[in-house]
Amino acid sequence: MKLISIIFNRYDLDIITISEPMKEALKSFIDSKPGLKAISVGVRSTDPYSEHLQPFTPTDKGWPDFMRVLPILNWDYNDVWTFLLRLNVPYCCLYEQG
Numbered sequence: 001m002k003l004i005s006i007i008f009n010r011y012d013l014d015i016i017t018i019s020e021p022m023k024e025a026l027k028s029f030i031d032s033k034p035g036l037k038a039i040s041v042g043v044r045s046t047d048p049y050s051e052h053l054q055p056f057t058p059t060d061k062g063w064p065d066f067m068r069v070l071p072i073l074n075w076d077y078n079d080v081w082t083f084l085l086r087l088n089v090p091y092c093c094l095y096e097q098g
Contacts, residue, residue, distance in 0.1 A: 003091075003093075023062075026066075037067055040071060042070075042072055043072075044073055044074070044080075046076075050070075055071070056069060
């Protein structure tokens, strides 16, 4: 079974596919979910363009309007792997190959 199927089944998630560039896809997604105010994003402060973000950060000007919730923003590499391994969260097998 593909990793994505395992994750979506384990956490009872719905798969939504939008075949548009990121900005347009986010707008389509938000438009399809009336009342949606926030989206959780898995970026860390060491990721590109993320060093000045806060745990709750509105989208940048020119992007669809919502609150970005960044729960792992201040985690380091060890924090991420401790979380994944202790909670037995599936991850891409390529990490095993270096």
